Each structure stands twice: as C-alpha cells, then as structure tokens.
Amino acid sequence: MKISIIGTGYVGLITGVGLADHGHQVTCVDIDEKKVEMINDAQPPIYEEDLERYLERNVSASRLSATTDTEKAVKETDITFISVGTPSKKDGSIDTSAVRSAAEDISRALDKKNGYHVVCVKSTVTPGTTDDKVLSVLEKDSREVGEDFGLGMNPEFLREGAALDDFLDPDRIVIGGWDERSKETIKKVYADFEAPKLLTDIRTAEMIKYASNSLLATKISFANEISRLCEGLGIDVYDVMDGVGLDHRIKRDFLNAGCGFGGSCFPKDVKAIKKLAEEKGVNTKILEAVLSVNEEQPLHTVDLLKEELGEVEGKRIAILGLTFKGGTDDVRETRALPMVKRLLEDGAEVIGYDPKGNRNFSELIDGVEYFNSSEEALKGADACIIQNDWDELKNLKSEDFKDMDKRIIIDGRRVLDPKDLDEDITYRGIGMS
Numbered sequence: 001m002k003i004s005i006i007g008t009g010y011v012g013l014i015t016g017v018g019l020a021d022h023g024h025q026v027t028c029v030d031i032d033e034k035k036v037e038m039i040n041d042a043q044p045p046i047y048e049e050d051l052e053r054y055l056e057r058n059v060s061a062s063r064l065s066a067t068t069d070t071e072k073a074v075k076e077t078d079i080t081f082i083s084v085g086t087p088s089k090k091d092g093s094i095d096t097s098a099v100r101s102a103a104e105d106i107s108r109a110l111d112k113k114n115g116y117h118v119v120c121v122k123s124t125v126t127p128g129t130t131d132d133k134v135l136s137v138l139e140k141d142s143r144e145v146g147e148d149f150g151l152g153m154n155p156e157f158l159r160e161g162a163a164l165d166d167f168l169d170p171d172r173i174v175i176g177g178w179d180e181r182s183k184e185t186i187k188k189v190y191a192d193f194e195a196p197k198l199l200t201d202i203r204t205a206e207m208i209k210y211a212s213n214s215l216l217a218t219k220i221s222f223a224n225e226i227s228r229l230c231e232g233l234g235i236d237v238y239d240v241m242d243g244v245g246l247d248h249r250i251k252r253d254f255l256n257a258g259c260g261f262g263g264s265c266f267p268k269d270v271k272a273i274k275k276l277a278e279e280k281g282v283n284t285k286i287l288e289a290v291l292s293v294n295e296e297q298p299l300h301t302v303d304l305l306k307e308e309l310g311e312v313e314g315k316r317i318a319i320l321g322l323t324f325k326g327g328t329d330d331v332r333e334t335r336a337l338p339m340v341k342r343l344l345e346d347g348a349e350v351i352g353y354d355p356k357g358n359r360n361f362s363e364l365i366d367g368v369e370y371f372n373s374s375e376e377a378l379k380g381a382d383a384c385i386i387q388n389d390w391d392e393l394k395n396l397k398s399e400d401f402k403d404m405d406k407r408i409i410i411d412g413r414r415v416l417d418p419k420d421l422d423e424d425i426t427y428r429g430i431g432m433s
Contacts, residue, residue, distance in 0.1 A: 001189060003027070004073040004080045006102045008035050008066065010046060010163060010264065010330070011122060011156050012083030017051065018167040020058035022192050027073040028066040039066035047329040047356050050164050070102075074109035079118040079185060081154070082106075082134070086123050092271035096133050099123055103137040110149060111141065118150035118185045124269060125153075126276045127206040135178075150182035153202045155209035160263060161327025170195045176205025213269040214287060219254040220261045221293040227257035227431030228300065237431030238414060257431040259387055259412035260297035262324030262333035267294070298335040298412075301385060302342050304428050305410045309383045313347030316405070318381040320374055321388030321413070322354035322361040329356040335412070336387045337364055344368075353377035355390050375400060383408035389415050398422040 001024050005016045008030040020026040030036055035045045042056040058064040067073055074080050084098035099121065106119055119138060121130045130153050138149060145151050153176035158166045173190050175197060177183030183199045190197065200208070227237040237257045245252025261267065274287045306312060324334040331337075336352075343350050350368045352361060358370045371377040374396065378384060381404045386393055394415040401407050409416070411429040418427040 001025070001079065002077040003189065004029060004070075004077040005122075006030075006070065006073075006080065006082050006105070007084035007098075007123070008032075008039060008045065009083065009085060010048070010160060011158065012081070013039070013044065013046065013055075014048065014051070014158060014163045014167050015081060015083060015122060015156070016064055017054045017058055018164065019189065020061075020064035021054060021168070024063070024189065025077075026058075026064045027077060028064065029068070029070050029073045030066065031068060033068055036066040036068055039064075048163050049161060049327055054164060070105040071109040071112065074106055074117070075113045077117075079120060079189065080106055081120050081122045083122045083156075086125055086268075088268045088271055092275035094124075094126060094129075094268070094272045096125060096129055099125060099129065100133050100137060103134045107137050107140060110138070110143065116149065116181075118152060118182055120152040120154050120186055122154050122156055124155065124209055124265070125206055126210065126272055127203040130176075130202050130206065146179045146181065150185055151178040151202070152176055152182045152186045153205040154186055155205055157209075157212065160330055161325055172196045172198060174198050174200065174205050174208050176200045176202040178202060210269055210273040213265055214273055214290070216254050217261055217266040217270050217294070218286060218290050220256075220258075220266075221290040221297075223255045223257045224260060224297045224430075225293050230431050231433055234433040256414065258297070258414065259301050259335040259339070259430070260294040262335050263330060264332045267291075267333040295338070298338040299342055301335075301387075301410060301412045301430065302339055304430075305383055305385060305408070308408050308410070308426050308428055309406065311346070312343060314349070315382040316349045316351060316380055317343055318351040318353065318374075318377045318384040318404075319368075320353055320377065320384055320386045320393055321357075321390055322352050323357035323388055326388045326390035326393070329360055331357055331360045331364060334361070334364075334387075336361065339385060339387065340365055340368060351377045351381060354388070355392055375403070379403040380405055382406045383410065385410045385412055386415055387412050389413045398425060401425060 003024050004027045005012050006029045008028050016026045016028045038045045042059040044051045082102045084102050086094040089095050173195050175186045230237040241255040274284045277284045322336045323331050340350050344367050352368045352370045398421050407425040409427045414429045
C-alpha cells in the first residue's frame, strides 16, 4: 500500500520504517526541513537501537522517503497516519493542537484528491478526540465519512529503546474504525503481521491505549510502594516480586522497583485520563496514588543517598544515566531531573553522564557538569546514583569506582549485583536494606 505518515518523532518514524520494511511505500511528512533532510539521507534524527540500519535499508530500497509537502504526500497515498505529539498541558489534559493542524492539512489535500482515502490517528489521544477534533475538520465541504473518506484510530504500544522490535513483533494490533471499510483498509496495512488483531470502534481503541499504560504505571508504583516497606523490614523487594510474578494472573513484567517511571507515555497518559475522568465526574483514587508515588520515588532515592553519605552540601554527586531509561536519548519526565533539582537545592555539586542523553538533559536544567564517560564522572565523587539501565551501566565493575573519594553507590535501577562488588563499596539498592 501507499502510506503517508504525518510526524517523524519516535512513533511516526518507527512506524514509517517498520511499514516500509514490510514492503509498503511510505512517505513521512514533517514541517522540520532538517529532519526531512536527515531521513532522506538515512540519518535518524532520534536515537533508537537498530533504527539507522533499518532506515538505511528502506531509504536505499526507495521504500521510504520524507517530505515537507503534506498535500503531495496525501494525494499520492491510500492512507494517512497522524503521528504528531500530544503533550501535557498544566492541568494534565493533552494538547491536541498538532492533531487538529494535521487534520486541517489533510483536509486541504483531500480537496484536490479524487477517490477514497483513510485517515488514521496513531497519536495518543483521549477517547472522543478523533471524533471531535479530526472528523469535524475532515467533513467540511460536504465530504462525508464512510463515503468520501474513512476514519480510524490505531494506537501504538512501543517501548522506547525497543521500539522497532515492538513494532515488528507486536503483542497485538488494535484497529478502531468508523465503519467496516475503514477497519478493513487499516487492517490491510498489517496483513503480513502475525499478531492478534482487535477491531473495535474508535473510542474503544483510544481507551485501550490509556487503560494499558495506566495499568502498567500502576504496577510500577505498586512495586515502588512495597519496596519502601521492604527496605524497613530487611526484605529484598525483587525476591518478593519474583514470587508475586509467578502468578499467571499478575506476571513479573513491570514489577521492578526503582526511581519511578518517566518518558513520553506513562506520566502524560495517566495525567490525561485522570483529567478526563474529573471532567466526567469520576473519582480516580488509584491513578492519583500512582502519580503521587511516582513523584516521591526519585526523592526517596536521594534520601537513601543521605542515609549513607550524610548531608550533601558541598559534596560531589555523580548521576549515571540521565535519560528516562536506557536505550534512548529521550529525557522527557526523566526521574533524574527531580533528583538533580533536590541535590542542587541542598548545595551538592552534581556531575552528570549518559551515553546518549547529556545534551538533551543539559537543556532541562543548569548547574550540572557533564562528562563523556562514567569513569570521568565518577572520579573524585563522594557518591553516585545509578538512575537508568543502559547496558554500559549494568556492566560496571568494582574497579570502575576506584577513583571515587567515597565509594557509595545508590542503585536506583538495581542493575548491579552487590555480591560482585568489593567489600569496601557501600551499596544501596532500591527495595533492599
């Protein structure tokens, strides 16, 4: 099929590359000329494992290209995916202005296109958005949904750092459509994918995304809350969750205690569905608790540091891992930020290192000194906090901490095994005494 995708962020570009790799003809659209140029040169504008290799393969095979010309892209394709950002507003609701703008651009292109065309929202939007914000724009000039164009919603379930794997080998594909023709057209896009395909109405598809992310976030905050109790009881929360996760009704995934969840999805999505519930008069006590625990957890990590080091004023503290997780350069809602803010407020000297995130994190806050390796960051440090789970950090050995002034490690992601560390290293992991 001939497919156009508006937006070349994490979702849009991964979707484009993945669909092109399945043999579709894909045109990516973005207003950023530099991004478009990079994609056409097979240079990914974001970091994601294996993305450069897949991008180069599909660009060189002429299955994928990028442009700033929305009208041309829509006119020359059978289906358009909207994959633009929907950031949080201050009140927790999502900003859908980019979705509406994309719909307006598509609508103008449809004015000059003959034949049926499907518009499918892939951006994460609260239930009712596709009907209220997209359909109303597309139906102008006497165009009628179901007759002149199709409409759908196809949520993404991608983990940054493993997004290509998730796209190419998905757990499920959810397709919400206005009518059967819309659903079947979108389904053809995924004809070669060997995954369960759930066909629903549009609002149900929108809600599945929010319910999924909210439940995963709940599991993380539950594990983090239990971890604090385990710390006081001398129990390892990871051993506890290993036992809990053996129950087939629960499973072990997303029960690792740590510094809290971040990124572009979980915090934003939980806030958005909580705000929508408020507007509908529904009390969401569980979601409120999920967010509350997540805000407390990075500060709890700093408290663990203080228990071992004492007051941090004038002390040199290294933060290893600045992105919200390993495998990505994304610093949105990273739990490193509240840690750094607290440490700076308390008078600490903060040193930062991340394999891919130094530059992006430096745009969030001033007052941090950055180094290009963990070895440099640890030199002369009084303590360090491991904040994310890059493989590089998982492979740290005792000798890597030899140049610290005080060999104090607070492992916020439990990436190290204390049994493998020298006895003179003070190690504290989340959820263990």
